Amino acid sequence: xxxxxxxxxxxxxxxxxxAMAVAQSLASNNTRAQARYNKEKIFAExxxxxxxxxxxxxxxISDLLAKWGSYTRKSEQPNGSTVYIFENRYSGSGGSYTxxxxxxxxxxxxxxxxxxxxxxxxxxxxxxxxxxxxxxRRILHVKTGTR
Amino acid sequence: MRKALxxxxxxxxxxxxxxxxxxxxxxxxxxxxSPSMVTISLPGQSKEDVKQKIMSFILERKYVxxxxxxxxxxxxxxxxxxxxxxxxxGADLIARNIFRLTYDSGYIKIRLENEIYxxxxxxxxxxxxNDDVASKKDVPFAPYEFQVPEQYAAEYPEAMYTFxxxxxxxxxxxxxxxxxxxxxxxxxxxxETWFRQHN
Numbered sequence: 001x002x003x004x005x006x007x008x009x010x011x012x013x014x015x016x017x018x019a020m021a022v023a024q025s026l027a028s029n030n031t032r033a034q035a036r037y038n039k040e041k042i043f044a045e046x047x048x049x050x051x052x053x054x055x056x057x058x059x060x061i062s063d064l065l066a067k068w069g070s071y072t073r074k075s076e077q078p079n080g081s082t083v084y085i086f087e088n089r090y091s092g093s094g095g096s097y098t099x100x101x102x103x104x105x106x107x108x109x110x111x112x113x114x115x116x117x118x119x120x121x122x123x124x125x126x127x128x129x130x131x132x133x134x135x136x137r138r139i140l141h142v143k144t145g146t147r
Numbered sequence: 148m149r150k151a152l153x154x155x156x157x158x159x160x161x162x163x164x165x166x167x168x169x170x171x172x173x174x175x176x177x178x179x180x181s182p183s184m185v186t187i188s189l190p191g192q193s194k195e196d197v198k199q200k201i202m203s204f205i206l207e208r209k210y211v212x213x214x215x216x217x218x219x220x221x222x223x224x225x226x227x228x229x230x231x232x233x234x235x236x237g238a239d240l241i242a243r244n245i246f247r248l249t250y251d252s253g254y255i256k257i258r259l260e261n262e263i264y265x266x267x268x269x270x271x272x273x274x275x276x277n278d279d280v281a282s283k284k285d286v287p288f289a290p291y292e293f294q295v296p297e298q299y300a301a302e303y304p305e306a307m308y309t310f311x312x313x314x315x316x317x318x319x320x321x322x323x324x325x326x327x328x329x330x331x332x333x334x335x336x337x338x339e340t341w342f343r344q345h346n
Binding site for chain 2: 029032033035036037039040041043044045047048050051054055056057058079132134140141142
């Protein structure tokens with residue numbers, strides 16, 4: 001009886017193999033399709049943020065200053081244009097440092113030891129927005145980034 | 148045997164003709180002018196004449212003049228246009244092209260900076276004065292992928308090439324390649340024709 005049951009189980013398992021293969025293939029296809037969608041969704045959202053800021057191109061710098069407030073610094077270019085620069089500096093640190101130790105006996109043999117753990121981190125960067133204007137104070141170009 | 152030889156002969160003729168007629172190279176790394184600059188000779192034209200003609204050309208073709216990239220010896224303009232459709236290419240392809248025309252008495256040198264976007268999910272793209280691109284309602288879109296891993300071939304029907312894990316590169320969508328080459332070559336032939344006619 002047990003043998004019969006085993007045979008039936010094995011037969012059913014073998015019969016379901018092609019279906020499982022198809023299901024697995026469909027699942028991975030869906031995963032790849034989802035991967036493409038997610039990647040492009042993230043790109044579209046990042047582009048929107050950039051687009052919103054750089055859409056100041058074409059406007060008068062006075063309108064921008066009225067909305068954004070005063071700039072960090074200004075730079076006169078040799079070609080007569082002016083660059084208004086807004087900067088935000090971000091810096092900080094965190095994490096922890098746990099010192100290690102080594103215990104030796106009177107003969108110099110290591111009895112106990114522990115490695116130091118260093119999870120500390122620090123960051124320091126400046127986010128910038130540069131607005132290039134012409135002699136009529138019209139914004140010709142916008143550059144953004146970090147440095 | 149004779150048929151096979153004839154086919155090979157015809158293929159060589161077609162390929163050499165194709166290569167000769169193209170200003171661009173299009174491969175798995177991208178699409179670019181080859182050589183990187185095309186020169187149009189305008190004998191007898193002063194620098195000011197050439198400048199005026201370039202401005203007239205931009206106006207006539209309804210391209211967007213880019214003052215930020217323009218100067219004493221250079222005029223830049225932008226075109227933002229569909230360069231491939233979903234039916235033929237697998238996705239609508241939109242090109243953002245910035246042409247930089249360096250000029251002086253008697254000549255124009257053409258350079259191109261281009262970016263192609265794929266709108267596989269039907270995104271409607273917008274461009275601002277800064278030449279940045281976004282989609283209406285943030286529908287997903289992305290820069291066009293010239294090559295994708297072969298296991299992603301079905302998800303990227305518009306991709307021109309696929310590559311295997313061993314690094315073997317295969318032409319996946321020759322129609323896109325032909326479409327893009329034809330599209331970009333038209334720019335140069337159009338400029339050559341226009342400037343010769345107005346010389």
